[in-house]
Amino acid sequence: MIKMKFFLLAPLAILTLFSSSCERKEQSSMHKRSSNEVSIRLEAEPDRLNPLLSTISYARQVFDPLHVYLMSYDPTTLVLVPQLLKETPKIELIKSGVFEGGTKYSFEIREEAVWDDGKPVTAADYEATLKLVFNPFLPTLGYRTFLENIQSFDIDKMNPKKFTIILNDTYFAGLEALTNVVPVLPKHIFDADKSLDTVSLLKLISDPSPENQLKNYPFIKDFADYYLGEFFSRNPEGVNGAGPYKLASWQSGQEILLEKKQSWWGDKLATDNSAFQAFPDKLLFKIIPDPVSALAALKNEEIDVMQNIAPEDFLALKLDSTTKAHFSFYTPSSLSSYYISLNTRLPILSDKKVRRAFAHAIDVDELIENVFIGFGTRCATPLHPSSAEYNTDLKPITFSIEKAKKLLAEAGWSDTDKDGILDKKLGDKKTALRVKYLANASKESSMTLAQLIKSNARKAGIDVVIDAKDANTLLDKLRSREFEMISAGRSITPQWSPSQNWRTDADNRSGFGNEKTDEWIDAMEREPNQSKRWKISKKLQAEIYDEQPEIMLFCPQERLVIHKRFEAVSTAAWPGFHPVAFKLVKD
Known part of the structure; x- marks a missing residue:
């Protein structure tokens, strides 16, 4: 079963996005492990296994198999089907x-x-x-x-x-x-x-x-x-639901083990409904934040599934004959996006010209080509570019230090003390254009992006101070709005319902919006006519684009590796795979 993280995107017709590049499976009896246990790498430890209280996406991978929904998304067609x-x-x-x-x-x-x-x-x-x-x-x-x-x-x-x-x-x-x-x-x-x-x-x-x-x-x-x-x-008694698996153990900082329930009520329905497929006996989630350690575990066949692999590592693995003998490689189009959130509540970032200047100071094309080795598609709005609802009139903001400088000058910033950093009087205080950027310390791509932003921003007179934190701390900072500038990602779901992320009275991290945009969101979500709803949606996208509370970077292509011990398919829904449906290959 799949639970979509209820945030973004549009018609189901466009969701057959999978462009899987799976290597042909080679039969092998030389695998190190033969049990019907799927070992999955987790990039960060869940905060809790409670679907109502957890705020960390990694937790969802673990708690979803514990529960069932009234309806769920079929992992192959991404169509909503009855479950409970x-x-x-x-x-x-x-x-x-x-x-x-x-x-x-x-x-x-x-x-x-x-x-x-x-x-x-x-x-x-x-x-x-x-x-x-x-x-x-x-x-x-x-x-x-x-x-x-x-x-x-x-x-x-x-x-x-x-x-x-x-x-x-x-x-x-x-x-x-x-x-x-x-x-x-x-x-x-x-x-x-x-x-x-x-x-x-x-x-x-x-x-x-x-x-x-x-x-x-x-x-x-x-x-x-x-x-x-x-x-x-x-506690297992407190977190278990009506789903096919139960929590067996949780060793903090190491692993979380789920076991298949004996005589689960949904087993008898699995033949006719994919929402009840649950084949592995166990799901073992290994908490390995360090990508180097994770790759070593993968090569040693200690884990069966690893996603979000650094592009250069993914290509290297595909070229390694030993790894190819044991693993299949997938690159499904990912229903997710990367962006940089700017805290518009802060005086230094309250001017949209300053925020757009930041956008012009980021070379996203260089990031995609040199850091993600081409595994990404630029986007200008919170929707996936393949969506029919996506506002195609809005083009990704181009990299231009000169445009950044011009916008900052229009906003009243200048280098009065000739130290290379622009400044301006905010209130009664002279303030340097210095912004703290929170980046993921454990991800090389995040740190590379941070350095690229810092280097290019300095050319425009902006001093970006990199503050590297672990993934869980970043999520806490984002959730509590204790940030100036932060890199983040977001799942995209079949229908864009912007109220959660963009209403002023909801879980709005950047501070975007006003009474007018709230009215648009309400009108959009109440409008049954698709063409009329999309018209409002595109107007809202244009407003977000104009205000730049988030600098949209790109929609990544997933880099996913799954052990050949299992029959598995990739999916466009995050995280790109559906482990409960993995079938052990019998010799």
């Missing part, structure tokens, strides 16, 4: 009554679906999961933006697996929001004393004020503190 649900929900527009203008979704959970203790998965589990999402004392704002249009949640009195949800409008991504944003979690585990039974989901949604909700439900903050504890993030 018996069938795709019936969708009806409401033409009269209290909810006139809204949309009604009718759901039924599969009869076979049960938790590990045999208790049935019911609509009450999903409702309670949503109560977690809307608990104002939990850090789940990023999910709330997709689900805040819920106006009604009704469970069938005769069948606890049937329920209906009404959204207050015609949210274009309503089906995906309701079925694929969060998995269904076991209410009888996280709410054993049934305290959430007294909480109204609709009251939580309609009034997100922590103060008011504390008055309504005095225990709600204590409940949030309880749920934030280690039990629901690291």
Whole structure:
């Protein structure tokens, strides 16, 4: 099964992007390992294995096999298919009554679906999961933006697996929001004393004020503190869901082991539905931040899967006869993008001319050709260039030190003390154009990019100070907005729903936006007509492009290696592979 990180992109028709360059498999009985255990390299350790609370993308690789969603994306076609649900929900527009203008979704959970203790998965589990999402004392704002249009949640009195949800409008991504944003979690585990039974989901949604909700439900903050504890993030009993795998062990800094459940309820459905395929007996995630150590482990066949390999290393591996005998190589088009986020809330970066000057001072073409060996496509907006929704009128910003200098001069920056660094009076203080750039210390490509930016920016009179941090620290800084300039990446999903990243009251890291752009986002997400929605989308893309809160770099081509012990295919969805569907090759 695949859970899309619910952030960006457009029509499913363009998502057959895979341009896999898999080497022909050579039969070999000389592999060092023969067990039905897939060993996967993780670049960083997860913060926690809780799908509602984790903020690190690497954690998603680990916790996804523990859970199931109402619907999931087929890893090959990238089409949304029923998983927990018996069938795709019936969708009806409401033409009269209290909810006139809204949309009604009718759901039924599969009869076979049960938790590990045999208790049935019911609509009450999903409702309670949503109560977690809307608990104002939990850090789940990023999910709330997709689900805040819920106006009604009704469970069938005769069948606890049937329920209906009404959204207050015609949210274009309503089906995906309701079925694929969060998995269904076991209410009888996280709410054993049934305290959430007294909480109204609709009251939580309609009034997100922590103060008011504390008055309504005095225990709600204590409940949030309880749920934030280690039990629901690291303990097997607290993190396991209705998915095919369970957490067996977690050795901090070393590895995380998932084991296939015996007699998992979904096994009997796997023949007819790829969402239930779960072939490996174990999934072993080895935490190896250092790429040199990871490559050594790969060559020694200690790991079976490694993605995001440095381009030069990927090409070298393909030329190595020993490695080719044991591994297959894939380069699927990746639904992700690299960008540099600028904190527009800071006075020194509040002027869009300064931000565009930074964009002109970055030689992205050199980066793609010399650092990524051509494994990338330039982009100008948050969408993938292959999307029909992508605004083709917007061209990637060209490298030009002269244009950077001109923009900075127009913004009032000059070198008054002749030290080579521009300065300007901000408020009552003379300020040098000096910006701290946070880069990933463990990734050579990130550090190379940082040095390229520093070198070229200095030619324009900008002093870039490189601050190298580990991946987890970078994510923490980005999430808490404690940065000036930071390199980052983002997954791109089938439909661009910009509210999470670009609304001013959401998980907006750069500080972009205003009342006008919020109105555009709301209008776009409520517009059922595709052409009209794309028209608004392209206007929003143009505004982001004009403001440059993020300097869009490129969409990478994945560099992925998978051991020939397994039958596997690559996918355009991050991280480029689907380990639960790996089949052990039998001699």
